[in-house]
Amino acid sequence: MTATDSNEASGEGQTVTREELDSVVIRFAGDSGDGMQLTGSQFGATSALMGNDLSTFPDYPAEIRAPAGTTYGVSGFQVHFASKDVRTPGDAPDVLVAMNPAALMVNLPQLKPHGVLVINTDAFTKANLKKAGYEANPLEDHSLDAYRLLAVDITKRTLEAVRPHGLSSKNGARCKNVWTLGLLYWLFDRDPAPTTQWLETKFKKKPDIAEANKAALRAGHIFAENTALPNGIHPYTVPKAELPKGTYRSIDGNTAAAYGVVMGAKLAGLPVMYGSYPITPASALLHHLAKLKHMDVTTFQAEDEIAAVCSAIGASFGGALGVTGTSGPGLALKTEAVGLAIGAELPLVIVDVQRGGPSTGLPTKTEQSDLLFAIYGRNGDAPLPVLAAATPGDCFHMAVEAVRIATQFMTPVILLTDGYLANGAEPWKIPDLDAYEPFPVTFQTETENFQPFAHDPETGIRRWVKAGTPGLMYRTGGLEKADGPGNISYDPDNHQAMTTMRADKIARVADSIPEAVIEQGEATGELVYVGWGSTHGAITQAVGQLLGEGHSVSHIHLRYMNPLPKGLERLLRGFKQVVVPEMNNGMLDKVLRAEFLIDAKGVNKVKGLPFQIHELVEDAYQRLGVNHEHSNVIAMGAE
Amino acid sequence: MNATIPANALKKKDFASDQDVRWCPGCGDYAILSGVQKAMAEVGAPPHQVAIVSGIGCSSRFPYYMGTYGFHSIHGRAPAIATGVKLANPELHVWVITGDGDGFSIGGNHMLHVLRRNVDLNIILFNNEIYGLTKGQYSPTTEIGHVTPSSPYGSIDQPVIPARFALGAGAGFVARGYDVAKELSALFVEAHAHQGASFVEVLQNCVVFNDGIFEEVANKKTGSDHHIWVKNGEPMIFGKAQDKGIRVSPKTGHLEVVALGDGITEDDLCRHDETNVERAWDLAHMEGGLTAFGVLYRVPGVAYDAAVRQQLADVKAQKGNLTMEELLRQGHTWDV
Numbered sequence: 004m005t006a007t008d009s010n011e012a013s014g015e016g017q018t019v020t021r022e023e024l025d026s027v028v029i030r031f032a033g034d035s036g037d038g039m040q041l042t043g044s045q046f047g048a049t050s051a052l053m054g055n056d057l058s059t060f061p062d063y064p065a066e067i068r069a070p071a072g073t074t075y076g077v078s079g080f081q082v083h084f085a086s087k088d089v090r091t092p093g094d095a096p097d098v099l100v101a102m103n104p105a106a107l108m109v110n111l112p113q114l115k116p117h118g119v120l121v122i123n124t125d126a127f128t129k130a131n132l133k134k135a136g137y138e139a140n141p142l143e144d145h146s147l148d149a150y151r152l153l154a155v156d157i158t159k160r161t162l163e164a165v166r167p168h169g170l171s172s173k174n175g176a177r178c179k180n181v182w183t184l185g186l187l188y189w190l191f192d193r194d195p196a197p198t199t200q201w202l203e204t205k206f207k208k209k210p211d212i213a214e215a216n217k218a219a220l221r222a223g224h225i226f227a228e229n230t231a232l233p234n235g236i237h238p239y240t241v242p243k244a245e246l247p248k249g250t251y252r253s254i255d256g257n258t259a260a261a262y263g264v265v266m267g268a269k270l271a272g273l274p275v276m277y278g279s280y281p282i283t284p285a286s287a288l289l290h291h292l293a294k295l296k297h298m299d300v301t302t303f304q305a306e307d308e309i310a311a312v313c314s315a316i317g318a319s320f321g322g323a324l325g326v327t328g329t330s331g332p333g334l335a336l337k338t339e340a341v342g343l344a345i346g347a348e349l350p351l352v353i354v355d356v357q358r359g360g361p362s363t364g365l366p367t368k369t370e371q372s373d374l375l376f377a378i379y380g381r382n383g384d385a386p387l388p389v390l391a392a393a394t395p396g397d398c399f400h401m402a403v404e405a406v407r408i409a410t411q412f413m414t415p416v417i418l419l420t421d422g423y424l425a426n427g428a429e430p431w432k433i434p435d436l437d438a439y440e441p442f443p444v445t446f447q448t449e450t451e452n453f454q455p456f457a458h459d460p461e462t463g464i465r466r467w468v469k470a471g472t473p474g475l476m477y478r479t480g481g482l483e484k485a486d487g488p489g490n491i492s493y494d495p496d497n498h499q500a501m502t503t504m505r506a507d508k509i510a511r512v513a514d515s516i517p518e519a520v521i522e523q524g525e526a527t528g529e530l531v532y533v534g535w536g537s538t539h540g541a542i543t544q545a546v547g548q549l550l551g552e553g554h555s556v557s558h559i560h561l562r563y564m565n566p567l568p569k570g571l572e573r574l575l576r577g578f579k580q581v582v583v584p585e586m587n588n589g590m591l592d593k594v595l596r597a598e599f600l601i602d603a604k605g606v607n608k609v610k611g612l613p614f615q616i617h618e619l620v621e622d623a624y625q626r627l628g629v630n631h632e633h634s635n636v637i638a639m640g641a642e
Numbered sequence: 643m644n645a646t647i648p649a650n651a652l653k654k655k656d657f658a659s660d661q662d663v664r665w666c667p668g669c670g671d672y673a674i675l676s677g678v679q680k681a682m683a684e685v686g687a688p689p690h691q692v693a694i695v696s697g698i699g700c701s702s703r704f705p706y707y708m709g710t711y712g713f714h715s716i717h718g719r720a721p722a723i724a725t726g727v728k729l730a731n732p733e734l735h736v737w738v739i740t741g742d743g744d745g746f747s748i749g750g751n752h753m754l755h756v757l758r759r760n761v762d763l764n765i766i767l768f769n770n771e772i773y774g775l776t777k778g779q780y781s782p783t784t785e786i787g788h789v790t791p792s793s794p795y796g797s798i799d800q801p802v803i804p805a806r807f808a809l810g811a812g813a814g815f816v817a818r819g820y821d822v823a824k825e826l827s828a829l830f831v832e833a834h835a836h837q838g839a840s841f842v843e844v845l846q847n848c849v850v851f852n853d854g855i856f857e858e859v860a861n862k863k864t865g866s867d868h869h870i871w872v873k874n875g876e877p878m879i880f881g882k883a884q885d886k887g888i889r890v891s892p893k894t895g896h897l898e899v900v901a902l903g904d905g906i907t908e909d910d911l912c913r914h915d916e917t918n919v920e921r922a923w924d925l926a927h928m929e930g931g932l933t934a935f936g937v938l939y940r941v942p943g944v945a946y947d948a949a950v951r952q953q954l955a956d957v958k959a960q961k962g963n964l965t966m967e968e969l970l971r972q973g974h975t976w977d978v
Contacts, residue, residue, distance in 0.1 A: 052976055197974065252975045266966055276730050278722075296957040297964050301729055301950060306755040310722035313715070317695070317726025320713055321734065325726060343716050432978075433970050470711040471731050473690045478659065478706050480714030481698075490661060491706065 019228075021192055021240040024639050026085035028093030029187065031180075032110045033102030035069050035078045038180035042100075043080025044428065045184060045201065049193050050084040051253045051430045054243030057084040058540065060092035060613070061426045065283065065366045072134040077109045086242040090540035092427065094615040097639040100183060102126060102157075104135035117641035119236055120150040121186070123179065125158035151235040151641070155226070157183055164222030168215040178219035185223025192240035195220055239640060247432060254431040256424030257284070259398035260328075260354050261291035265298055266399065266436070267352075267406025268324045272443040274299040276318030277326045278311040280333065283366040284422040285356035288328040308336035312353070316340060319349040320479070322446060322469030324406065328354040331373050332363060334380075334417075342381045344415040345505065347479045348456070348465050351415035352405045356425045359611045368611025369422035371536050372587035377417045378565045378594065384502050386509040388412070389565040391419040393539035396431035398424060401562060407442050408512055413464050419564070421586070423613050424537045450474035456489035463508035509566060516563045519571035524550055524557030527577035530626055533603070535561040535591055538584050538614055545619035556623055561591070572599045580626055582606055584619055652686055654679045659709045665700060670821030670846035674768060675707055678737070681830035682710075685735075693734045695724040697744035700775050701768035701846070704739040718749025721756035724763050728947045735834065738765040742783040743773050746802055750782075757811035760838040762945035764830070767804055767841065770848040771855055778851035790851075805926035805938060808841040809919060815840035816922060816939040820860045821847060823935065825871060832937055838945040845933070859933045872914040872925060872936040879911060880932075887911040888928070897924035899932050916940040 031043045040061055047059045062079040069076030083093035098119040101107035103126035114120065127142055141147050142154060161179040162172060170178075181202070188195050199217055206213035232238075268275045277300065279289040293302040301323075305311035308329055315325030329337065334355045344351040357373045359365025377389045388408050392401040398420050405418040447453070447466035455477035458465050468475050477489060485492035486500055523546045524531070534542040539560050546558040559574060561567065575581050575595065583592040584606040592603040606622050608614055617636075624631050657679040665671045682692060692710035696702035698717035705712025711734070715723045724738045738756075745753050745767050756763065772790070773779040779792040780799060787796040808816045815836040819826045821844055833840035845856045859868045870880035870888065878888035879902075889911050891898040900906050914936075915921060922939035 048974065052974055054976070054978065246978045248978055250971070250975050250977050252970065252973065262966075262969060265969070269966055274730070276726060278726060295964070295969070296954045297961045298966075298969065301954065303725065303729060303950075305722065306751055309719060310725075310752055310755070313719040313722035314726035314729070316715075317713070317723035317728075318730035319726075320711075320723070321693075321727040321730030323730035325730075339716050340719065347713075433975070436966055436970075469731070470693050470727060471691060471734050473688070476690050476709055476711050478661075478708075478712035478714065480705070480712075481716055482714065 019238050021238045022640050024239050024241050025087055026083070026089070027098065027191065027239070027241055027639050028081060028083045028096045029098040029100065030079055030081045030096035030110060030113070031100045032077055032079040032106035033100075033180070034071050034105070035064060035066065035076045036071065037078070037102045038177070039078045039080050039102070042180040042184050043082055045198050046187065046193070047082045047084070047428055048201075048253055049188070049197050050082065050241075051251070052197050053194060055084040055086065055241055056089040056244035056246060056430060057082060058089050058092045059083070059428045060423065062612070063367055072103060072105055072131045074105045074109050074135055077106050079106075079110060084241060086244050088244070090543045091613065091616060094617055095636070100187070102179070102183070104132045104137055104141075107141065108135045108137065114150065115636060115638035116149060117235070118150050118638035120147060120152050121183065122152065122154045123157035123183070124154050125156050151233065153233055153236055155186070160222065160226060161219050164218045165215040168211050168218060170211065170215050174212070175215065178216050181216045182219040182223035185220040186227040188220075189224045189227035190236075190238060192238065195224055235641065237640065246430065249432040251430045251432055253428050254396055254399075255426055255428045256392065256395040256398040256420050257287035257356065257426070258291055259395055259431070260392070260402045260418065260420055261288050263399035263402025264292070264326055264352065264354070264406060265295060265300060266439070267403040268299070270403065270439055270441045270443075271324060271406055271410045272441070273324040273410070274301065275326055276301045276303065276315060276323040277328070278303045278305050278314035278318070279328050280305050280308045280311045282308070282330045282333045284358055284425045285328045285330045285333070285354065287425065288354060288356070308333040309340060312337040312340040312351070315351055316344050316347070316349060319344070319351055320347070320470050322467075322471070324350065324352070324410065326352040326354070328356065330356050330358045330366075331360045331376070334373060334376065338381050341387070341415050342383060342385045343481045345381070345385045345387060346481050346484070348413045349415075350409035350413055350467070352402075352409050353415060353417045354402070354405075355417055355419050357419060357421040359609070365611045367422065369537065369613060370586050370609060370611065371419075371421055371538070372590070372609070373419060374535075374564060374587065374590040375593065377419055384506065386506050386565070387414055388416045388509060388512045388563075389419065390416065391536040391562055391564050392424060393536060393560055393562060395424050395427055395429050397562070399434070403439065404516075408515070410444050410467075411442060411464075411515070412508060412512055413467060414509065419536060421537050446472065447475060448472060454487045454489065455479065456484050457487050458504060462511060463504045513563075513566040513569050516568055519559060519561070519568040519574050521574060522558045522560050523547065525555065526557070526574070528557055529555035529578065530580040530582060530623060531557040531559055531575065531578040532619070533559045533561065533575070533581060533583050533591065533595065535564060535585075538586065541614035541616055541619055542584060544616045545623065548616065548620055549623050554623065554627055554629065556627075564591075564594075567594075567598060572601070575599060575601050580604065582622070582626065584614060584622075586613065652683045652688070654683045657682045657689055657692075657709050659707055661706050663707050664703065666850050668849040669700070670770065670848070671701055671704070671768065673821040674766070674826065674844055674846060675704065677826040678766070678830055679708070680827040681834065684827070684831055685834050687735045691734055692737070693724075693727050694737045694739060695720045695727060696739040697741075697749055698775070699741040699744045699773075700848075701739055701741040702744055718744050718747070719752060720744070721749065721752040721761075721763070721765070725756060725759075725761050728761055728763060729950060732947055732951060736763050738763050740765065740767055742767065742769045742771060742781045742804070746782045746804060746807070753807070754811045757808055757813040757839050757841060759946040760812070760814060760943050762838055762947050764833045764840045765842065766830070767843045768846045769804060769843050770846045770852055771801075772848050772852035774848050774851055803927045804843045805841075806923060809923055809926060809939060813841045813939070814838045814941050814943040815937070816926070817841070817937045818843045818845070818933075818935050820845040820856060820935065822860060825935070829937070836940065837948070838943045858931070868931055869933045869935055872934055872938065874914055874916045874937065877908050877911040877913050879908065897921060897928065899928065899930045
């Protein structure tokens with residue numbers, strides 16, 4: 004973005020004048036095997052430790068190792084770090100690190116005008132250029148003249164740096180990402196110590212690799228310090244952000260959701276039984292929970308998605324908290340079993356980390372296209388609560404909520420997150436756990452007049468009976484049950500009553516969730532954006548900008564998708580235009596139309612990528628009839 | 643771990659529910675139900691410590707007729723649900739009731755995995771070689787050529803041999819019986835005693851859609867000439883006149899049926915060895931119209947659920963309890 008100040012920082016024995024920036028977006032891009040995810044996440048972690056606010060966005064192919072040098076094998080990681088509030092990984096990068104021609108080919112179009120371009124010249128061989136689709140070498144044909152180019156023979160310099168550690172040239176060259184990280188650390192005034200420590204821990208059992216990487220990191224740092232930087236590139240610094248006081252950590256959505264499930268189970272007083280089948284991008288939920296055996300968490304890697312959800316249902320029947328996690332195709336397989344849990348009135352938490360669809364779709368790319376499926380996608384009248392987390396950190400709280408609702412209402416609950424939340428990281432203020440009200444489960448134990456499917460006349464909720472309790476032996480299943488005794492019933496009036504009871508029970512969840520609120524802007528006006536899930540960051544920043552420009556725009560963000568929070572209709576009716584930005588082809592707008600007969604419109608994007616702020620700002624201009632000149636946003640420090 | 647009540651304290655009727663049994667009159671399922679109830683009384687597990695999980699099909703209505711905990715789940719998935727029940731509540735004796743369609747068609751995958759994992763479940767396969775509840779289509783165990791509504795010109799599907807499937811999946815306990823056999827309840831007692839997945843195939847007559855297919859094997863008059871009850875360590879002799887047996891063929895090395903006499907004596911016969919998987923494989927499908935009953939294969943092993951509990955205990959002992967606060971503060975944190 005823009006330089007705000009300049010200050011002087013002292014390096015080793017010399018004084019460096021650093022240009023102060025309030026916000027920078029860097030995209031690291033290279034081959035799938037170039038270690039870009041690791042480089043980006045280290046840069047992000049270091050920036051978080053240094054007190055910046057930040058948001059990260061990993062963007063990688065589904066193939067584990069796509070053929071080297073190809074455009075479809077390009078792996079990217081974007082880091083947005085700033086001295087101010089950051090809600091998205093940033094629209095266009097200020098800095099692009101391109102480790103090979105394919106990475107340049109794929110990512111250059113997004114780089115801001117006058118952006119900083121760091122290139123590994125050693126990878127720009129004839130063969131690599133051809134694979135990437137370049138007819139001429141862009142380093143030689145002046146096609147990059149519009150950018151601030153820092154072209155370095157990174158591979159060669161990395162090999163020189165690691166030579167003393169006796170690595171093969173193949174292994175040595177693999178340290179080039181860490182060398183590059185060293186260069187950027189110096190350029191942006193980052194402390195290399197956390198990464199040095201991280202390397203020591205990661206390669207504890209391979210000290211030669213650890214030493215080689217540390218040498219590469221140092222060498223990149225020293226190179227940047229001692230080289231004459233090309234015209235227009237200076238040393239920069241990004242001061243600390245002003246964040247609310249507290250203890251922070253970095254967290255991604257999958258970690259937060261996994262920990263939230265454990266927290267929820269503690270508040271309910273239950274052990275967790277997590278049954279799951281590996282699926283991108285939800286597998287990390289299983290990985291995290293599998294490590295928590297000392298926290299009353301049992302994990303079961305099932306043979307398939309159906310067995311995964313069924314094991315969780317069996318566990319709930321047995322008195323544990325049954326939880327399963329998956330992504331779209333897996334949720335499709337689980338649907339029959341979810342209906343069973345609805346009919347058997349058993350708690351079950353299902354975390355759906357959404358990805359691009361249909362079918363296998365875009366496994367590593369983000370989308371919000373399971374909303375209607377989550378709300379409606381089962382045979383029969385089979386309602387259940389659906390929740391959605393808005394940020395990586397929010398996955399923790401919403402997972403707790405999913406457990407609360409599942410156990411209190413004796414129902415399966417679907418928690419929607421997505422690939423962007425799951426893999427994206429942000430600094431997260433560790434919540435005050437004492438502020439969470441426990442919701443302990445009390446199993447039925449009284450045997451007198453016991454009826455397994457007796458429903459509370461007020462709430463329609465049955466008591467949870469733990470299989471194994473003396474005197475309460477009962478039979479359950481997927482067949483319709485007689486209200487009360489629970490025996491098989493084909494009685495017409497009973498099915499009518501049970502169907503109504505199941506629907507009313509879920510509708511009553513609305514009594515236990517927060518009412519709808521306006522997050523930004525006035526309570527009435529011209530235009531309201533109604534978002535849900537991971538669009539939160541982009542909508543927040545877009546609406547913030549629009550409000551700053553004096554436009555009548557507001558923002559409502561939904562975390563409870565079914566039932567919808569109370570008061571929503573009243574709020575929506577306060578606006579002339581109701582617009583739903585979604586990473587799908589139009590879903591929440593349909594729900595709002597169906598529920599409220601309101602003419603909700605959609606802003607829809609299904610590119611496997613999150614919304615950019617300017618996309619929403621431009622949408623608002625159009626809807627508000629604002630004539631605006633295209634703001635020529637140029638890269639940081641380029642004026 | 644599993645509590646038991648002194649012998650004779652429990653009666654068969656303690657395991658019956660108050661629901662009317664609604665199988666067709668004459669269905670083999672009645673005898674199996676009776677066998678299970680009798681076995682449970684003998685084992686002495688109190689009804690509240692028993693959970694019966696089934697899938698979908700005629701046999702899967704079984705839990706409704708038991709006075710225990712019961713879960714009539716969805717088609718083919720009983721092994722997965724039962725695994726969850728056992729993991730959540732290891733004190734329960736968990737039984738899986740399934741049929742040839744439920745267990746080997748739609749639920750074949752789960753059957754493979756529950757057996758190879760060796761979850762401590764007692765799995766009873768009701769094999770009637772037909773789809774009953776959907777009115778008579780051929781099943782994965784139906785013989786080739788069988789005419790059914792979905793195979794009007796005869797089934798051309800190669801049938802699966804359940805006991806061989808179980809052996810191939812690595813099951814540690816594979817047994818077989820038939821619905822009206824007086825030995826059936828004893829077989830269930832043996833299955834219950836085994837730690838790990840016990841697989842018991844029960845040949846079951848469907849009076850409506852496949853009546854009499856096991857007649858020759860199960861009939862009191864003819865059965866003893868067409869079946870053998872194998873007992874560990876004992877020579878494999880059978881026949882009404884005890885005039886037939888099973889020996890290892892000197893030509894093929896596999897088991898074969900022989901007539902005693904003509905130079906072949908009891909000493910030439912094979913003694914049943916429950917731990918010999920090759921012999922069990924042969925017994926699972928004998929040539930010449932002979933069906934082997936009894937415990938075909940039994941080896942001890944570590945049950946999956948026991949290993950899960952052990953690992954939980956080990957990790958807890960090694961790492962101690964971790965609080966939520968500590969979990970969230972693991973790794974890099976910083977104060978603002």
